[in-house]
Amino acid sequence: MDLSHLGAPVGPMIRVNGGFANRMYRLDTDQGSFAVKELNLLDRRRPYRAEEVFRFERAAFAAGVPMPEPISAGHGTLVHRWVEGEKVPEAPVPAAYAFEVGEILARVHALDVAWTRVPIEEPVSRDWPELAARAAATGQPWAGELASRVETFLAIAHFVDTCERPGPVVLTHGDVQPWNLLARQGRPVVLDWELSGMLDLSGELGSTALSLAKGPGFDDIEPAVFRSVLDGYVAGGGALPPPGPGWFVFMIGGWLGHTRWNILRCLAGAETGTGPDLALSQESVRDGVRGLPELFGRLAEFEALLA
Template structure:
């Protein structure tokens, strides 16, 4: 990486572990501290529209959205000014924090930024029987669970492919989850914008509100926190789409695709020099195999959170 434009380093660049798709480093120089993200160019799940995302980030930052300052972007690397703050755990956030997340979403959706790409969602993959068979043959620790849930995974894929999205479609972050948030003085800071693009509004609101209203599983969902996100969105001028399963189709489809991607990485059994470490892929695959069937089974309950 050529990072000379960021100044003279005052200490060696250090790896910051925990990224689910790319690799992150912290660089401290005489010009400040920077987050340097090395993009996975080996087996990424979808194309990053890096230049367009960078313009979107610049517009959001200029509009006062709480986020790290975007510094530069290339096909292989993103650089932001380092943002201090506390990590947000996978647990229900405070009512005030959730309300402000809703306000932030409304401000993001109101930005006037040209986006040259049509909204696209890749069809869900239906190769779960083959993946389960391969997992059993290679002795994956979650293989038996996957094999017992093949029909459920096929039903999930069918739901993702056929669920009607009511619109409108908005240009948005698409991945506001606890691991992409900080708390600074108790208020949100939004990280990791590289998946930004066009998305059905219900999918963005449902994914965001549920992710910060629950713990690691589904036993600690706080309906009041979920509603606080929607209340903040409306208070900041946003209009809610009609309730329905579409609010959770994007989240379920995203987790399905993420699980499959990590399953494939585990099936190769090879440590790569790009993207998450193999151990993290194993953890993500196991979490998906166990968690997705429960999430799908509780879809009717989740829809009631919206109405």
């Protein structure tokens, strides 16, 4: 990758741990510090719209959204100004932090940025029995757990396909989760905009509010934190859609697709040059096989948070 426009390096580019889809590096030069992201273009779940995402990021940054400054977007490489901050743990965040995230979403949704509409996505895959059989044949460590939950995964796929989305559809970040946030002096910074696009508003709000209000499982949800995200959204000028299961279908569907994508990577059994490490894919599958059925089983409980 040609990074000469970033200045003369003052040290080697350093791999940053993590990355559920791509690979991240830090580069220090005589012009500052930069986050260099190597995009996985080999087996993405959907095409990456680099130019439109970069234009959206530039508009959000210019509007004062707290985020790393977008520097450049080339084929397979994104560059942002490096931002120092504390990682957000997978635990209920302070209510004030959640409120500000809600306000940020309202500001993002108010941006006037052109975006090319895409065709309606294909129906959710229903090949879970086949995946379970292949997992058993290849000796995957989670094969037995997946086989015992095939019917549940088929039910989840049906729910994602048929659940009504109340609208409206907005142009948004699409993945405001703890792992895509930093805390800088206690206030949020929004990272990783690659999944930006058009999304049902309730799905964006439900996914964000639930993720910020819970810990690693679903036993320590803080309703006040959940409500703080929504209160912040209203305070920022946004209007809430009507309550219903559609608030959580995007979160469930996203996790379902992410789990299936990582299953396919594990079944291939080979380390690829881009995207997550094979060990991280194995971890993601284990989390999905165990966590998705629990998430789906507690849907009515989550809907109660909207009352």
